[in-house]
Amino acid sequence: MTTLPSLAVVGATGAVGTVLCDLLSSRRNVWGDVRLVASRRSAGRRCVVRGEELTVQELSPGVFDGVDVAMFDVPDEVAADWAPIAVKHGAVAVDNSTAFRLDRDVPLVVPEINPEQVRNRPRGIIASANCTTVAMIVAIAPLHYEYGLRELVLASYQSVSGTGKAGVDTLLDQLGRVTGDRDLGSRSGNVRRAVGDDLGPFPAPMALNVVPWAGGLRDAGWSSEELKLRNETRKILGLPDLKVSATCVRVPVITGHSVAVHAVFGTEVDAEGAREVLRGAPGVILVDDPANAEFPMPIDAVGTDPSWVGRIRRSLDDPRALDFFVTGDNLRKGAALNTAQIAELLAEELS
Amino acid sequence: MTTLPSLAVVGATGAVGTVLCDLLSSRRNVWGDVRLVASRRSAGRRCVVRGEELTVQELSPGVFDGVDVAMFDVPDEVAADWAPIAVKHGAVAVDNSTAFRLDRDVPLVVPEINPEQVRNRPRGIIASANCTTVAMIVAIAPLHYEYGLRELVLASYQSVSGTGKAGVDTLLDQLGRVTGDRDLGSRSGNVRRAVGDDLGPFPAPMALNVVPWAGGLRDAGWSSEELKLRNETRKILGLPDLKVSATCVRVPVITGHSVAVHAVFGTEVDAEGAREVLRGAPGVILVDDPANAEFPMPIDAVGTDPSWVGRIRRSLDDPRALDFFVTGDNLRKGAALNTAQIAELLAEELS
Numbered sequence: 001m002t003t004l005p006s007l008a009v010v011g012a013t014g015a016v017g018t019v020l021c022d023l024l025s026s027r028r029n030v031w032g033d034v035r036l037v038a039s040r041r042s043a044g045r046r047c048v049v050r051g052e053e054l055t056v057q058e059l060s061p062g063v064f065d066g067v068d069v070a071m072f073d074v075p076d077e078v079a080a081d082w083a084p085i086a087v088k089h090g091a092v093a094v095d096n097s098t099a100f101r102l103d104r105d106v107p108l109v110v111p112e113i114n115p116e117q118v119r120n121r122p123r124g125i126i127a128s129a130n131c132t133t134v135a136m137i138v139a140i141a142p143l144h145y146e147y148g149l150r151e152l153v154l155a156s157y158q159s160v161s162g163t164g165k166a167g168v169d170t171l172l173d174q175l176g177r178v179t180g181d182r183d184l185g186s187r188s189g190n191v192r193r194a195v196g197d198d199l200g201p202f203p204a205p206m207a208l209n210v211v212p213w214a215g216g217l218r219d220a221g222w223s224s225e226e227l228k229l230r231n232e233t234r235k236i237l238g239l240p241d242l243k244v245s246a247t248c249v250r251v252p253v254i255t256g257h258s259v260a261v262h263a264v265f266g267t268e269v270d271a272e273g274a275r276e277v278l279r280g281a282p283g284v285i286l287v288d289d290p291a292n293a294e295f296p297m298p299i300d301a302v303g304t305d306p307s308w309v310g311r312i313r314r315s316l317d318d319p320r321a322l323d324f325f326v327t328g329d330n331l332r333k334g335a336a337l338n339t340a341q342i343a344e345l346l347a348e349e350l351s
Numbered sequence: 352m353t354t355l356p357s358l359a360v361v362g363a364t365g366a367v368g369t370v371l372c373d374l375l376s377s378r379r380n381v382w383g384d385v386r387l388v389a390s391r392r393s394a395g396r397r398c399v400v401r402g403e404e405l406t407v408q409e410l411s412p413g414v415f416d417g418v419d420v421a422m423f424d425v426p427d428e429v430a431a432d433w434a435p436i437a438v439k440h441g442a443v444a445v446d447n448s449t450a451f452r453l454d455r456d457v458p459l460v461v462p463e464i465n466p467e468q469v470r471n472r473p474r475g476i477i478a479s480a481n482c483t484t485v486a487m488i489v490a491i492a493p494l495h496y497e498y499g500l501r502e503l504v505l506a507s508y509q510s511v512s513g514t515g516k517a518g519v520d521t522l523l524d525q526l527g528r529v530t531g532d533r534d535l536g537s538r539s540g541n542v543r544r545a546v547g548d549d550l551g552p553f554p555a556p557m558a559l560n561v562v563p564w565a566g567g568l569r570d571a572g573w574s575s576e577e578l579k580l581r582n583e584t585r586k587i588l589g590l591p592d593l594k595v596s597a598t599c600v601r602v603p604v605i606t607g608h609s610v611a612v613h614a615v616f617g618t619e620v621d622a623e624g625a626r627e628v629l630r631g632a633p634g635v636i637l638v639d640d641p642a643n644a645e646f647p648m649p650i651d652a653v654g655t656d657p658s659w660v661g662r663i664r665r666s667l668d669d670p671r672a673l674d675f676f677v678t679g680d681n682l683r684k685g686a687a688l689n690t691a692q693i694a695e696l697l698a699e700e701l702s
Contacts (some may be wrong), residue, residue: 060477155506155611203644254536260506
């Protein structure tokens with residue numbers, strides 16, 4: 001008989017945690033005991049995982065006793081406090097927050113790209129990358145190995161579920177208030193008046209709008225989300241000097257982050273060669289037939305595992321540059337799935 | 352007494368034509384007789400212009416008799432056939448379609464940038480630029496004069512009214528079908544099923560989605576809209592070798608086209624210097640205070656004349672590169688207003 005490692009899911013009732021529980025039920029089972037953990041507010045709730053109804057326990061040091069792997073899908077400050085506590089109780093922590101991603105002693109892992117990094121964890125913590133970075137980088141990495149990446153210019157189209165359930169509720173409420181009134185779209189301020197003061201987690205109305213802002217304000221006018229794309233891409237690819245300019249924009253989509261990518265390489269590229277590379281790449285699905293309306297879109301990528309890549313074109317001015325469009329489910333590969341994949345690498349190691 | 356030139360508005364009942372009629376009523380009156388012209392389907396309709404109710408006449412050679420300036424807001428093929436007929440009847444044609452924009456003998460004019468070109472019209476035709484190009488170029492041009500533009504990497508966020516009234520109806524109908532059902536955003540294909548087969552002028556559902564496609568398919572996977580941005584920017588700025596890579600994406604916004612711009616210049620730039628340049632630039636309004644949620648957005652720019660510019664940042668890797676975000680009303684400055692401004696330059700010349 002084999003003993004399977006035990007797992008704790010911290011933040012099991014959140015937007016990402018909920019998807020994680022679905023994934024635990026649908027993926028090959030590598031886990032023994034599974035515990036669901038959440039804040040006091042959600043403790044006591046019951047969730048079905050692997051066909052078994054579990055009661056959500058309140059986060060406390062004791063919940064980590066006998067746990068081999070603890071997955072954290074909680075706010076940065078909660079992860080910063082509690083991941084080290086889980087480690088002290090003997091667990092390996094897999095954290096989906098920003099808290100440890102740029103820590104030199106914490107590997108930042110996307111299993112399709114740098115799985116070997118999982119074993120290099122001096123603090124006992126492994127970080128899972130930002131949702132927008134993950135969607136894009138599984139497509140960028142194989143092209144980098146083939147052509148040698150030099151520079152990225154990125155523009156994102158990020159869904160509201162990137163801000164959790166509150167973001168989804170806010171968009172749906174706002175759409176309910178504006179739908180049907182065509183005049184709303186014809187005069188400055190009309191949508192603002194119809195939406196009212198409840199902006200939820202956003203700095204502006206999301207219905208019938210795009211908002212060129214995500215995250216917090218950093219130096220020189222950059223948003224934290226834009227700097228994450230730059231710093232995490234550099235760390236995951238091991239390219240500390242990679243040039244990256246990103247503009248992050250929130251769009252009225254429920255789930256599915258997209259990125260328009262302009263990638264400059266060290267050698268000449270061609271679109272068909274890039275398609276060939278991506279056809280064989282793990283975690284990527286190629287959808288690139290505009291004549292038949294086939295291109296990556298959130299409504300198709302949502303609920304699926306891979307990054308959808310298409311609109312691949314070689315720059316008309318630079319034979320070393322490619323333009324393309326990527327869409328991924330920000331709650332699955334962008335968060336829960338990537339975390340689960342990392343945990344499964346640990347399960348293999350610990351079994 | 353002064354005699355004022357006469358004007359014909361061809362396509363007066365379309366999405367752009369309707370805005371044009373509003374503008375004729377709200378702007379300084381430089382016109383004598385005004386005639387509204389449309390296809391047989393719309394002929395006979397009555398519209399109020401300058402406080403006066405006019406009957407829309409059916410398009411025919413006769414409607415151009417005695418007309419000094421004829422503005423065309425019609426499909427490419429209609430403009431291609433009828434602008435020369437208007438010229439033969441003695442009018443100067445101002446065309447908002449794609450038909451003549453790249454014709455060497457037709458100036459492509461954005462009045463804030465190259466008004467003098469209006470007098471250089473060997474064919475008697477003047478072209479007004481593409482809506483996305485106009486929104487962006489009034490901000491790009493003054494920065495070019497200051498720093499010397501070398502390269503543009505663009506990603507657009509284009510509203511549905513760019514495809515006319517049918518696009519707006521389609522989005523509003525689709526939103527009516529999907530609103531309120533949060534599950535729609537959680538599984539691949541759910542939105543497609545809810546929206547049904549009526550995609551209107553779009554290749555995919557617009558509700559709760561972004562569609563990385565606008566226009567027709569051209570060589571090597573580029574869309575006509577992406578090539579317009581490249582070719583028209585080069586022609587208007589007089590930079591035939593300017594490097595331009597664009598990805599055009601349609602978003603569920605009624606009116607207001609936005610563009611994420613990465614601009615590389617010949618000399619070093621700084622964000623505050625760029626803001627100073629844009630504060631004084633014609634047709635531009637600077638909204639660049641993220642700490643107070645001030646950035647360019649369609650819900651604010653719609654119904655206004657200028658291009659809204661913000662999120663100005665200097666590249667962290669290249670002191671010659673700026674990233675910023677621009678939003679403009681695609682029916683006003685992006686179409687009707689730019690056409691009206693060109694016509695007003697002619698009115699001045701002809702008076």
